[in-house]
Amino acid sequence: LVDGFAEEEPKAVDRLRYFYCSNLPPRWLIARDLAKQLIQLGVVKSALDIFSDLQLWDDVIECLQMLGRHGEAERLVRDRLAVHETPALLCCLGDLTKDPEHYTHAWELSSRRSARAQRSLGLLYLRQGKYKECVEHLQLSLSVNSLQEKLWFTLGCAAMNIDDLPLAAQAFHRSVTLEYDHFEAWNNLASVHIRMKQKAKAHKILQESLRCNFEKWQIWHNFMLVSTDVGEFADLIQAVHRLADLNPKQLDNEVLKILTDAIVGNIPDARGTLAGRLLVKALKMFGHVSAKITTNEVVWQQYSRLQFLKAEQGTPDTDEGKSEAQSAREKVGAGPCWCGPVVLTNTCPVKSDHEWNLTEFATVEW
Numbered sequence: 524l525v526d527g528f529a530e531e532e533p534k535a536v537d538r539l540r541y542f543y544c545s546n547l548p549p550r551w552l553i554a555r556d557l558a559k560q561l562i563q564l565g566v567v568k569s570a571l572d573i574f575s576d577l578q579l580w581d582d583v584i585e586c587l588q589m590l591g592r593h594g595e596a597e598r599l600v601r602d603r604l605a606v607h608e609t610p611a612l613l614c615c616l617g618d619l620t621k622d623p624e625h626y627t628h629a630w631e632l633s634s635r636r637s638a639r640a641q642r643s644l645g646l647l648y649l650r651q652g653k654y655k656e657c658v659e660h661l662q663l664s665l666s667v668n669s670l671q672e673k674l675w676f677t678l679g680c681a682a683m684n685i686d687d688l689p690l691a692a693q694a695f696h697r698s699v700t701l702e703y704d705h706f707e708a709w710n711n712l713a714s715v716h717i718r719m720k721q722k723a724k725a726h727k728i729l730q731e732s733l734r735c736n737f738e739k740w741q742i743w744h745n746f747m748l749v750s751t752d753v754g755e756f757a758d759l760i761q762a763v764h765r766l767a768d769l770n771p772k773q774l775d776n777e778v779l780k781i782l783t784d785a786i787v788g789n790i791p792d793a794r795g796t797l798a799g800r801l802l803v804k805a806l807k808m809f810g811h812v813s814a815k816i817t818t819n820e821v822v823w824q825q826y827s828r829l830q831f832l833k834a835e836q837g838t839p840d841t842d843e844g845k846s847e848a849q850s851a852r853e854k855v856g857a858g859p860c861w862c863g864p865v866v867l868t869n870t871c872p873v874k875s876d877h878e879w880n881l882t883e884f885a886t887v888e889w
Contacts, residue, residue, distance in 0.1 A: 638668035672701035706735035707884035740769035754793040
C-alpha cells in the first residue's frame with residue numbers, strides 16, 4: 524500500500540473517481556503503521572528510516588533508544604527542544620537522562636494535563652524503590668487519563684509495597700475491569716484480600732485468575748493454599764491434581780496431610796458438606812500424584828491412610844489398593860502404615876495466612 528502511492532498508473536484522474544468510496548487513509552498514516560509492524564518484527568533500523576522521513580520525532584527517539592544509540596537520541600531531543608518545547612520531548616529527555624526535573628517541567632508546560640509526565644515520573648521512582656512517591660505520581664497520571672490499564676496494575680504493585688491495601692485492591696480491580704484476562708492482576712488482587720483477612724473472596728478471585736490462565740503453576744499453587752485455608756476441599760483436590768501436572772515439586776506435604784485428615788475425620792467443608800464424600804476423588808488424586816512423585820514419603824503415607832479407610836468402609840476391590848499403597852510406602856522406607864484415629868474439630872484444619880508462601884506477580888515492564 525505504501526509503495527502504491529508512488530505508482531504512476533492508474534492516473535490521478537482515475538483514482539479521484541473512487542476517492543470518496545474507497546475511504547483510503549493518508550499515506551503517512553499507512554507508513555507509520557508499516558513502521559510499527561517492522562518494530563514488532565525486529566526490523567528497527569528500517570522503521571527508524573520511515574519515522575525519520577515522516578518526522579515523527581517521538582518514534583524516532585524510541586527507535587534510537589532500542590538500537591542503543593542513546594547519545595544520538597539525546598542530541599536529537601535537545602535539537603528539537605531548541606526549536607520548540609513540547610511535553611512529549613521533555614519526557615523523552617527525562618527518559619534518557621533520568622532527571623525528574625524534565626518530567627516536572629513537562630507537567631507544568633502542559634498545564635498539568637500530561638499523563639505521560641506523571642507516569643514517567645512515577646515509574647522512575649518505582650525503579651528507585653521509592654514507592655510512596657511512586658504512588659503519588661501514578662495517581663496523578665491516572666487522574667488525567669484513567670484508561671491506562673497497565674498503569675493501574677503498576678499502581679497496585681506499588682501500593683502493596685507500602686501496605687496501602689485498600690488502594691491496591693482498587694487499583695487491581697480497575698486493572699481487571701479494563702483488561703479482564705489480566706491473570707496477574709486477578710492473582711495479586713486475591714493476595715491483597717488475603718492480607719485483608721478476606722480469604723473467601725480471595726478464593727473466588729483466584730478462580731477468575733485461573734479462567735484467564737489455566738497453565739500458570741503459581742496460580743494453581745496459590746489456589747491450593749487458599750482452598751485449604753477456607754476449607755474448599757473439592758477445589759483443593761483439583762488444584763493438587765493440576766499442580767502435579769504442571770510442577771509437582773511445588774506440592775505442599777502439609778496440605779496433603781490436612782486433606783487426608785479432613786476426609787478421614789469426615790469433617791464439614793466450607794459449605795457444610797462432609798469431606799468423606801471426596802474419598803474416591805482423593806484416591807484418584809493420590810494415585811496421580813504418586814505416579815509423578817515416587818519418592819515422597821508423605822504422599823504414600825496419606826495415600827495408604829485413604830486406602831485403609833476405603834477398606835474399612837467395605838468398598839469392593841479395596842484389598843488390592845491397600846496392598847499396593849502399603850508396599851509402595853515400604854519401598855520408600857516409610858515403615859508400616861498408621862491408620863489410627865484422627866482428632867479433629869468441626870472446622871477445617873487451616874494454617875495462618877502468614878505462614879503460606881503466596882506468589883505475587885511483579886509490575887510489568889514499561
